[in-house]
Amino acid sequence: MVQLLAEDIATKEVLSWKGLHLFHARFSSTSQKLRVVMGLKGLSYISHLVDLVANEHLTPYFFGINPRGRVPVLIDDGKVYIESNDIMLRLEQSFTEPKLIPEGKKDIVVAMLHEEDKLHFDLRTLTFRFMFDPSKPIKSAKDLEAYNSGSGKTVAGQPDHAADEESGFWRSYLDNGVDDASALRSAQVFRHAFDGLERALEKHDHILGDKLSLVDVAWLTDVQRLTYAGYPFAALHPKVEAWRRKLMDRTEIGVEFVLPPGVDEIVAERLGMLDKERETLVDVCFPDLRDKT
Numbered sequence: 001m002v003q004l005l006a007e008d009i010a011t012k013e014v015l016s017w018k019g020l021h022l023f024h025a026r027f028s029s030t031s032q033k034l035r036v037v038m039g040l041k042g043l044s045y046i047s048h049l050v051d052l053v054a055n056e057h058l059t060p061y062f063f064g065i066n067p068r069g070r071v072p073v074l075i076d077d078g079k080v081y082i083e084s085n086d087i088m089l090r091l092e093q094s095f096t097e098p099k100l101i102p103e104g105k106k107d108i109v110v111a112m113l114h115e116e117d118k119l120h121f122d123l124r125t126l127t128f129r130f131m132f133d134p135s136k137p138i139k140s141a142k143d144l145e146a147y148n149s150g151s152g153k154t155v156a157g158q159p160d161h162a163a164d165e166e167s168g169f170w171r172s173y174l175d176n177g178v179d180d181a182s183a184l185r186s187a188q189v190f191r192h193a194f195d196g197l198e199r200a201l202e203k204h205d206h207i208l209g210d211k212l213s214l215v216d217v218a219w220l221t222d223v224q225r226l227t228y229a230g231y232p233f234a235a236l237h238p239k240v241e242a243w244r245r246k247l248m249d250r251t252e253i254g255v256e257f258v259l260p261p262g263v264d265e266i267v268a269e270r271l272g273m274l275d276k277e278r279e280t281l282v283d284v285c286f287p288d289l290r291d292k293t
Contacts, residue, residue, distance in 0.1 A: 003090075004066075004080040008154045011064030014075050020045035021075040023065065025052045026260045029123060030084035031072045033221040037088050037214065039252045041095045053138050058146035067153035068162040069146075082155070085113040088214050100214045109214055112207075116218045119193065121169060122186035123222055125178055130229040130274065130281045131267045134177035139170050180284050187285035190226065194237045201239035205246075212247075220247050224257045228267060230274075230281040232289050 006015060014021070022038070022045045024031035038045060050056045050071050057069050066073045066082050074081045074090070081087050089110065092100055101109050128134065150163030197219060200207045207215045223244050227233060233241040248254040259267060274280045282289050 002081065002083045002086045002156060004082060004155060005157050007157065008067060009065060009080060011061055014065055014080060015078045017075050017078055019077065021048060022046070023048045023050055023062070023071055023073040023075075025050045025057075025071045027263055028052065028071050029221045029225050030070070030120070032256045033217050034072045034074070034084050034087055035256045036217050036221075036253055037091055037100065039256070040098060040100065040212075040217075041091065043091070043095060055139065055143050055146070058143060058149075060149060063146075063149040063153075063163075067150040067155055067160060069150050069166055070162070083117075085117050085214075085218060088217070089113070092214060098212075100212065100217070102208050102211065102213055105208055105213075108208065112215045113218055115193070116215075116222065119189060119222065121165075122189050123225060124169065125182055125186040126190075126229050126231075126281065127225060128173060129178035129183045129284075131270055133270055133273075134173065137170075137174055139174065141171075141174060144170055144174075183281070184285050187231070187281065190222070190231070191236065194223075194233075194240055197243075198237045198239045201243050206243070216243075216247065217253075220244060220253070221257075224248065226281075228259065230271060232282055232286055232292075235289050235292055236286070 006012075009015060020043060022034070024035065024047070026049065050062065052071070056062060057071060063069055065080065068082065070082065072082075072084055072087065074087045076090075076094070081090055088100075132138075144167050147163045147167035151161065151167075152159055153163070154160060155162070197207060204210055206212055207219065223233065223240060227244065233244065248257065271280070274283075278290075
């Protein structure tokens with residue numbers, strides 16, 4: 001669990017805040033999963049929306065809260081927590097109803113959340129190849145200089161270089177976009193993971209049994225994002241597709257994954273162009289399915 005120390009935090013005002021405060025972004029997948037959990041638990045919080053397109057997460061103010069420059073950030077009576085899956089575990093510990101970790105399966109949940117988290121850059125790779133036009137990047141080379149504010153700062157009292165990872169991804173994206181090989185590699189990583197979910201869902205309504213868990217919330221976030229990107233779930237993972245549809249039909253869950261106004265039009269335009277050029281996610285990563293989806 002990543003709890004920042006007072007010495008990690010330059011924006012000192014947050015250390016005196018009372019109650020629950022959430023720094024989050026509308027279209028951030030990591031923010032979406034956390035909002036779902038907070039909604040399921042009926043938690044009230046003070047919302048601090050961060051505009052990622054306007055690079056509000058790259059300001060000195062925000063780096064002073066999270067040296068990694070990432071959303072979400074949860075502040076609970078002045079204690080600062082970062083990394084979405086860690087925050088979900090923290091909320092489960094503090095707010096036990098409804099229970100989102102099955103009895104006796106905490107270690108399994110922690111391990112599965114760790115595996116899901118490792119795929120975050122693969123999710124970003126497919127998002128920014130198939131949902132958005134690389135010729136219209138949301139960050140400039142000058143914007144990336146802001147990551148120097150977080151480079152080498154401390155997290156939990158230890159030197160941290162996650163800001164360098166962020167800068168590296170965006171610099172590569174600016175210079176090269178996302179080539180076919182990178183997209184294919186990320187899609188295959190997800191296919192392997194989804195094969196595992198498919199097997200689990202052959203036996204139960206949810207990944208770890210008959211009740212919803214944090215693992216379902218974490219994986220739903222990825223599955224729904226890739227559904228928007230054009231991943232062929234119905235053809236490759238029909239159990240996962242049925243599970244996704246069932247969860248999305250729950251209002252308190254589905255509402256968090258609606259594409260924001262403006263983003264929906266951008267994504268629709270991008271997908272339409274890729275379809276005409278036969279450059280969709282299916283075309284690039286699963287060409288044998290082109291005429292089957």
